[in-house]
Amino acid sequence: MSTVEYVRAQDVPGAIALVAADVAAAYLAGGTTQVDLLLKDGVGEATRLVDIGRLPLAGTEQVGDVLRVRALTTMADLAEDPVVIARLPLVREALLAGASPQLRNMATIGGNLLQRTRCRYFRDRRVTACNKRRPGSGCAAVHGPARMHAILGASENCIALHASDLCVPLVALDAVVHLQGTGGSRTVPLTAFYRVPSQRPDVENVLEHGELVTHVDVPLLPSGMRSAYLKVRDRASYEFALTSAAAALSVEDGTIRTPRLALGGVGTIPWRAREAEDVLRDAPATADTFRAAAEAAVRDPFTVPGTEFKVELAKRTIVRVLKDVSGVPS
Incomplete structure (x- = not known):
């Protein structure tokens, strides 16, 4: 493994300039992803880490019906935010289910959006067939033991799973990511931020090199909408999802209004289930509809x-969370 140089950024423009000028540079915030990749697994590409941990990019602010979450806000702080507790139960539940208490105190929201897959083939540098690390080399997971892998957005080119819990409700809520680079600022809906692997599994999102996630705007749920995040995993303590679902909806006179649904544990990206939302919209709140x-x-x-079981498990997870938020008896 190459030696990694460490640099502390003094301000946001300086951090962006440092990373943009060096193709082998990357940002370092909470470090829960970069440390794993570079120091434990030895599969990271960065040889220079620019520490942005002390930049003024932490905290939240309510702007009308949107909660602005700055990128260096920790998972723990966001979970205890009064607005999140009152208006975004599905986000809080995903945060609390997403990591150990120790990690939640370190991991940042921006870093969570950018975390790399937990695919063991990707993280084992002895595995040569990994299109995400070495484009064109194949996908060992397709032919080897697979359990914690994707079934949606997957193909013979890559079945690596996007492991974030938090991104699942954020996708359901139509969160918007704010980016800043050398060419200025831009916004990207989170639903358009990630790229399905397709022919280029190594290209995971629309970020340009040097661009920095500065904050995320999360629309608040209207009064009367109920929401929940349900995570199915092998054990109750810190563990990644086998399947998960984030749902929000309201029920008026037995009819479903404004449904939102996203899935985790099954997609190569946080998976917005728009076809399911179309089925739910203006339909009766019944088990058959779910x-x-x-x-x-x-x-x-x-x-x-190894992944066939996820098909039925994901469906049951969806039905369960929809029953929970609609109040339909199980």
């Missing part, structure tokens, strides 16, 4: 030996 939505959400999955 099952129909689940069928629409997990249509045409790409499975390999």
